[in-house]
Amino acid sequence: MQLSIDGTTHELDVEPDMPLLWVLRDELGLKGVKYGCGIAQCGACTVQIDGQAVRSCQVMAGDVWGEVTTIHGLGSPETLHAVQAAWVAHQVAQCGYCQSGQITAAAALLAEVPNPTDTDIDDALSGNLCRCGTYPRIRAAVKTAAKKLQEG
Template identity: 80%
Template sequence: MKLTVNGTSHDIDVEDDMPLLWVLRDELGIKGVKYGCGVAQCGACTVHIDGVAVRSCQTFAGDVDGEVTTIEGLGTPETLHAVQEAWIAHQVAQCGYCQSGQIMQAASLLSDIPNPSDADIDEAMSGNLCRCGTYTRIRAAVKTAATKLQEV
């Protein structure tokens, strides 16, 4: 099977029904995507397939049809994505465990709705749980990122 992840093509030998999460973590060594619940309810494993946020714990490798982007491919250390910059500016992360999924979900939201309302943000982010409860900072960071992306 061939998968393109963060712009790099990989030939992998896995069963079609292996969850993408485990392909990324165990086969490719990409550790930014996290295991949270395993049933697509917490959002810790969120990645993009062709820019659309999906839960990698419930997406089978054989069903992937498009380029996969993880938190490692969203930006670079030299050029962070606007959402990553906003997360830092608003000091969103506390324990940090959910943050890669939160950031990936927020980036997908902003590609669909460039100027989201509070209700848009709440709805899009509702499937991403934060044990630390930083939801107000998450909303503020999404708004900051939206503003920055509109300036570009």
């Protein structure tokens, strides 16, 4: 099976019913994609497929319909994505476990809604749980990233 992940095409010998989450973590070593609940309720495993935020624990490898972007593919340590930079600036992370899913979902939101309202942000990220409760910082970081992306 061939999957395009973070700009690289991978030839994988996996069963089509293997969850994408396990392909990413176990087959490719992309540990930034987190396992949280396994039932698509927490959002820790969120990745993008063709720009759409999805729960990788519930998408089977054989059902992947396009380019997969993980937290590893959004930016690099040298060139952070605007959302990643805003996360750092607003000191969003506490325990950090939910952050890769939150950031990936926020980047998908900003690609669709360049100037989101509080309601847009809350709706887009409502399924991404943060046990530390940094939701006000998350919202502020998304707004900062939106401004940065609009500035170019």
